[in-house]
Amino acid sequence: MNKVLFLVNGEVGIYNLRRELVQELLDDNYQVYISCPAGEKTEKLVQMGCHHIDLRLNRHGKNPIEDFKLLAYYLRIIKKVNPDAVLTYTTKPNIYGSLAAKILKIPFVTNITGLGTAVSNSGILQKLTIFLYKLSQRSSVITYFQNNSDVKFFQEKNVIGTKYHVLPGSGVNIQQFNLLPYPGNEQPTEFIFIARIMKEKGIDQYLSTAEYIVNKYPRTKFHICGFLEDNYKEILQKYEKKGIIEYHGMVKDIHAILKQMSCTIHPTYYPEGMSNVILESAASGRPVITTNRPGTKEAIINGKTGYIFEAKDTEGLIARVEQFLSLSHKQRVKMGTDGRKYITENFNRQIIVDEYMKTIRGICGND
Secondary structure (H helix, E strand, O other): OOEEEOOOOOOHHHHHHHHHHHHHHHHHEEEEEEOOOOOOOOHHHHHHHHEEEEOOOOOOOHHHHHHHHHHHHHHHHHHHHHHOEEEEEOOOOOOOOHHHHHHHOOOEEEEEEOOHHHHHHOOOOHHHHHHHHHHHOOOOEEEEEEEEEHHHHHOOOOOOOOOOOEEOOEEOOOOOOOOOOOOOOOOOOEEEEEEOOOHHHHHHHHHHHHHHHHHHHOEEEEEEOOEOOOOHHHHHHHHHOOOOOEEEEOOOHHHHHOOOEEEEEOOOOOOOOOOOOHHHHHHHOOEEEEEEEOOOOHHHHEEEEEEEOOOOOOHHHHHHHHHHHOOEEEEEEEHHHHHHHHHHHHHHHHHHHHHHHHHHHHHHHHO
8 A cells, every 4th residue: 555645834734725635645545644743633634544643843943953853853754654755845844854755765746835934035044945955856756836936936046957837826625615605785894814913924014904994984894813923912902902903813714704704805925835815715705905926916816806916015905995995796796706716717626636646646656
């Protein structure tokens, strides 16, 4: 029986975004091993039939000693499992997991889920990260990307050869994120921010926009969902006391909260691969206002399924929100259904599952 080993930085990402691939592998009688820190979704993965290997990983750490320990850990795990293929996601598993697989001559497949700040910000850390990527990626069976801008960056840095392919992000399960009924015309217009609460996700622009719009248009509401990554707790409390926003914290079922929302605002300037927030919102029939950045702009059609503005431009975001508010209820509904159609045709998660299964079967001689 063939074995596939996933190296990831968190169980939530693999359960929420790659569960369909895991299930297809299990259905095809592959043994699936997942190395990641234990969390709330771990038991669900085990119940599916996966083998979990616990890992304590600091995804923000920059200590070279800890990184060397991570490489040694991956070497031990790969030797123990002896998989037929290793699949890696996100920066540290991509670098150190791929290097370990290369050293042990195990076929591996990498997914660049976004450049991240270590690669996108110039400096010593960027040079080191690119050097480490170069050591491994020329040996990968294939390197998957989520947008063409990241491909161009890696090509300019001479990291990859010709063995790469661009996927439509992580895709979206269009059955799970089905088309939601649009809120009635008699209800307030409600906007939502869904992301980690950090500067690079555009939270400052969102808060400033919310304050301006709420004061000018009383029949509007602004919501925030996400983990507090930066020191924004007191800031959010201040805005809540003023009645400008409502903070929901971490929400397990985003699809449920989208039911009452009129529009998703994703003002990020973080180096994303492909925004799952946009894919899930649009698949649910919600227009999206987002930035003109790789990993966000590809997921909407400007003026048809949502609006695009320049990153960090609060006035530009306000203008787009006001443009949305000027639409009739019928126009908003159509914008949402057009978005659903665009996502269904171009970002269905089954596209990613089929591509991965083709590659894995090729590695294991099961094609």
